[in-house]
Amino acid sequence: IAKMSRFCVICLFGLSTLSLLANASSWVTLPMRVLRSLVEADVVFNGPTVSTYFGTPPQVVNLTVDLAADWLAAYAYDCILCSGGTSFNSLLSSSFQSLNSTWMNSIPGFSGTEVMDWVSFGGILNAPDRPFALIESGANYTLQAKIQNGHLGAFVNPSNDTSSSAHIFSQLYQSGQLLNPVVGFRFDPSNPKITIGALDPTDYDGNLNWVEINTPSASFDSLNTFSIDGLKGYNGSFIPVGNSLTANLDSLANTIAIPNVSTYISSPGFMGPINSVFSDGVLAYPCNVTTPYVALSATINGIDYQIESTGSLLRPYTGFVPGEGYCSVGIVNKSDTLLPPVSLGLPFLRSVYLAYRFPTDGCPGYYGFAFPAGANRTGSQISQTPTSTPTKSSQCLVFTTPTSTPSPSAEVTAQQKLLSSDKYSVYGGTDEAVYLVGVDDLSQMDFLAPVSAAPAPTLTASSSNSTKVPMFVPQPTQSSGTYDVFGIPHHGLVTLVGVDDLPQMVWNTTEVN
Numbered sequence: 001i002a003k004m005s006r007f008c009v010i011c012l013f014g015l016s017t018l019s020l021l022a023n024a025s026s027w028v029t030l031p032m033r034v035l036r037s038l039v040e041a042d043v044v045f046n047g048p049t050v051s052t053y054f055g056t057p058p059q060v061v062n063l064t065v066d067l068a069a070d071w072l073a074a075y076a077y078d079c080i081l082c083s084g085g086t087s088f089n090s091l092l093s094s095s096f097q098s099l100n101s102t103w104m105n106s107i108p109g110f111s112g113t114e115v116m117d118w119v120s121f122g123g124i125l126n127a128p129d130r131p132f133a134l135i136e137s138g139a140n141y142t143l144q145a146k147i148q149n150g151h152l153g154a155f156v157n158p159s160n161d162t163s164s165s166a167h168i169f170s171q172l173y174q175s176g177q178l179l180n181p182v183v184g185f186r187f188d189p190s191n192p193k194i195t196i197g198a199l200d201p202t203d204y205d206g207n208l209n210w211v212e213i214n215t216p217s218a219s220f221d222s223l224n225t226f227s228i229d230g231l232k233g234y235n236g237s238f239i240p241v242g243n244s245l246t247a248n249l250d251s252l253a254n255t256i257a258i259p260n261v262s263t264y265i266s267s268p269g270f271m272g273p274i275n276s277v278f279s280d281g282v283l284a285y286p287c288n289v290t291t292p293y294v295a296l297s298a299t300i301n302g303i304d305y306q307i308e309s310t311g312s313l314l315r316p317y318t319g320f321v322p323g324e325g326y327c328s329v330g331i332v333n334k335s336d337t338l339l340p341p342v343s344l345g346l347p348f349l350r351s352v353y354l355a356y357r358f359p360t361d362g363c364p365g366y367y368g369f370a371f372p373a374g375a376n377r378t379g380s381q382i383s384q385t386p387t388s389t390p391t392k393s394s395q396c397l398v399f400t401t402p403t404s405t406p407s408p409s410a411e412v413t414a415q416q417k418l419l420s421s422d423k424y425s426v427y428g429g430t431d432e433a434v435y436l437v438g439v440d441d442l443s444q445m446d447f448l449a450p451v452s453a454a455p456a457p458t459l460t461a462s463s464s465n466s467t468k469v470p471m472f473v474p475q476p477t478q479s480s481g482t483y484d485v486f487g488i489p490h491h492g493l494v495t496l497v498g499v500d501d502l503p504q505m506v507w508n509t510t511e512v513n
Contacts, residue, residue: 130171
């Protein structure tokens, strides 16, 4: 099921004609939300999200960033069993259009409709009339923990011309809005961000190590595969898991999957001195031991990228504790036989800086790897050099360096427009006053003065030039009696408007023998 939802090649409803604004080429950096520490449980959402605008006025939806898929979706506000805290309400958008067709990638428990609306990254990169899927059912148990709020497929599939050109990154580039056809990612918890249209040199240390992405194949378990030299253990030797390895990047997985993991965990030379293996084959480190790196490196084009342990060890989740005081390393066995044999999930992605040159203008896709700026890396690690340079580097991997940093615009969102103009205290909540939704649209209540201070009501004949009230509008009348008002103990008895018109309640008593 997960494969159908994530890896199916999707043609996003064809390429519509965009009436884009005449924007100069630009780029944007947006913060990503990531967990401080990964959690060892399939029911916990570990993925990264980025705030994206949908509709007019814009609504913020925190899309799940998926490196291995190409589809764009937002969860509907009335989506059944969808997970996450943000969603898209089409009723609040004046530019929303339904395409009146079922989303072509729908499966039981995860389905929706094809729609169109304005989509924007930071108010800087804008895609009017952008097709996407509006998810209306999110009951699929597996995807509930994998995808929250919506989905930003960050892979442009080069094997299908229509799918490639219809991707939102491609459309932004074709419309002249992107400075470069690149996207930069930092998944590490110290400074998580996504940069669209440029690669900020302050985000990484060392030189970018570029490798070409393989052409997707139907026999692959993933679309975004590339070649790696191998995997190294603690002693610096390659783990014997096969030659000519391919790998993919998976931002929805909290593990690194390798073939024949037993070969790794059975050798102290590969695992290193700090380890513990439990009966279920889980490799774990003591959570409270300062171990800067996991004893596993992915070697890509001659450079070793070691897994950092600070934010990549899997913290125990209630009911899933492998051992008291231990944290799983997150290295698991790749059980299926589909390619690629290695899947590099969040423990790897949180240890590197990732650049993505998506395919355009006769250029294939490329991944570039470096070390996150400010991370715990030595000079010898940073100074490593690639073994080779990809073909077409001079054509495809030369980019314009940004001269200024555009600031995302502070959009007044549709959600903000629904909030009250004043703050209110909430009964049972904290002492802090908050804004409330829809309060300004409520009819206002006037507290009448106490009877002793209020003048007796008088009737005044209307003059010929006065505004007459239509006869069908009921005139407010004060009550014949006086009442205490809850919450106003010191104001005395007051008359209330309309009380005499309310139906009376009769209390009946029953004698019990």
